[in-house]
Amino acid sequence: MSLHVQDPAVHKIIQEELHRQQTTVNLIASENYASEAVMEATGSVLTNKYSEGYPKKRYYQGNANADDIELLAIERAKELFGAAHANVQALSGSPANAAIFGAFLEPGDTFLGFTLTGGGHLTHGSHVNFSGKIYSPVHYEVDKETGLIDMEAVRALAKEHKPKMIISGFTAYTRVVDFKAFQEIAEEVGAIHLADISHIGGLVAGGVHPSPFPFTDVVMTTTHKTLRGPRGALIMCKEEHAKAIDKAIFPGYQGGPHDNVTAAKAVAFGEALKPEFKAYSAQIVKNAQALAKSLKDNGIKILTDGTDNHMVILDLCPIGVSLGRPGAVALENAGIITNCNTVPFEPGSPFKPSGIRIGTAMMTTRGMREPEMEQIGKWMASILQDMDNTALQAQVKGEVAALCTRFPVYEGLG
Numbered sequence: 341m342s343l344h345v346q347d348p349a350v351h352k353i354i355q356e357e358l359h360r361q362q363t364t365v366n367l368i369a370s371e372n373y374a375s376e377a378v379m380e381a382t383g384s385v386l387t388n389k390y391s392e393g394y395p396k397k398r399y400y401q402g403n404a405n406a407d408d409i410e411l412l413a414i415e416r417a418k419e420l421f422g423a424a425h426a427n428v429q430a431l432s433g434s435p436a437n438a439a440i441f442g443a444f445l446e447p448g449d450t451f452l453g454f455t456l457t458g459g460g461h462l463t464h465g466s467h468v469n470f471s472g473k474i475y476s477p478v479h480y481e482v483d484k485e486t487g488l489i490d491m492e493a494v495r496a497l498a499k500e501h502k503p504k505m506i507i508s509g510f511t512a513y514t515r516v517v518d519f520k521a522f523q524e525i526a527e528e529v530g531a532i533h534l535a536d537i538s539h540i541g542g543l544v545a546g547g548v549h550p551s552p553f554p555f556t557d558v559v560m561t562t563t564h565k566t567l568r569g570p571r572g573a574l575i576m577c578k579e580e581h582a583k584a585i586d587k588a589i590f591p592g593y594q595g596g597p598h599d600n601v602t603a604a605k606a607v608a609f610g611e612a613l614k615p616e617f618k619a620y621s622a623q624i625v626k627n628a629q630a631l632a633k634s635l636k637d638n639g640i641k642i643l644t645d646g647t648d649n650h651m652v653i654l655d656l657c658p659i660g661v662s663l664g665r666p667g668a669v670a671l672e673n674a675g676i677i678t679n680c681n682t683v684p685f686e687p688g689s690p691f692k693p694s695g696i697r698i699g700t701a702m703m704t705t706r707g708m709r710e711p712e713m714e715q716i717g718k719w720m721a722s723i724l725q726d727m728d729n730t731a732l733q734a735q736v737k738g739e740v741a742a743l744c745t746r747f748p749v750y751e752g753l754g
């Protein structure tokens with residue numbers, strides 16, 4: 341029975357979400373519009389299967405198709421990134437990181453990661469997260485003058501604290517990460533290097549951000565951000581770490597893999613292997629640079645004065661401290677979806693931050709290019725400089741809706 345007949349309440353909410361995604365300018369840096377093929381695989385009968393273990397080494401019978409889909413996803417992932425080993429079972433980025441910690445660290449062990457206000461992820465040592473509760477984090481910060489990660493400062497901290505693991509990668513940083521330098525520092529102090537490329541996975545796959553392969557010990561990426569696949573994660577590593585990673589995922593941290601999502605990962609990796617994905621990734625970065633320029637030209641301060649990736653971080657301190665959330669609400673009133681974010685050396689607090697983080701992966705998927713970015717930047721600047729102007733918000737909302745109809749998405753749905 342189809343959903344709208346069996347459960348109109350759930351169906352209605354999903355339709356409303358489809359409408360929201362179609363009629364708003366979505367600039368959440370961690371989101372994307374997965375293809376209809378990816379969503380078809382996610383919604384397939386593979387959701388019914390239990391396949392604890394790994395291909396050809398399962399605990400249950402009936403796994404011939406689950407084996408085939410997992411092996412296909414693994415092969416495509418390895419080809420896409422040039423990785424020696426891939427594990428496609430991680431349910432999402434955070435459990436993937438938990439398993440990686442579990443593979444290499446004992447409780448109490450020290451690791452080095454990017455500070456959270458500077459751009460690190462919760463799983464890089466927040467005191468409310470497993471990473472900060474079970475393990476002992478030490479954090480590097482961006483340089484106060486340049487806003488960039490200072491590799492000599494990272495090296496000094498590594499030498500001082502002798503961490504067992506060093507994490508490169510971020511959730512909010514707009515410049516190129518020097519994975520090679522991180523690996524060298526890790527080798528100097530005998531640490532494992534984890535490159536958490538959750539955000540830029542698609543850009544690395546598309547060849548527009550330097551790759552952490554083949555030299556990095558372990559690489560983790562989510563599959564649903566710039567990579568544009570289903571919600572999930574992918575762990576890759578050198579052959580010497582393959583056993584430890586696989587054992588940590590299963591039986592260490594997870595039970596049965598989600599074979600339907602594995603299938604959708606295979607579809608997404610297949611899409612990312614096509615030449616069009618290279619062009620898509622390049623356009624994401626061009627769009628982010630055009631959006632950053634438009635915001636700057638219209639008076640908004642941008643962290644590091646620009647971007648090398650899909651992301652732009654607005655520093656609203658010149659307008660006022662702790663205006664990130666009210667700014668994001670004002671933008672949402674105008675149909676522009678963003679999230680508030682801390683800025684380095686945050687003068688407000690994590691709950692009342694002073695920045696807004698945006699990304700261009702979604703609008704690039706819809707086919708928008710530099711002229712649209714310039715327009716969106718103008719709208720955003722005018723709203724952020726006049727946050728209480730609800731008439732302006734209403735007016736822009738109408739213009740946003742008109743822009744969205746010119747760049748349709750999911751026309752076959754609903």
Ligand SMILES: *Cc1c(COP(=O)(O)O)cnc(C)c1O
Binds near residue numbers: 370463509510536
């Ligand atoms: C998004 C992200 C994660 C976590 O991914 P979830 O799927 O939300 O659990 C981990 N690390 C980084 C750097 C991220 O950006």
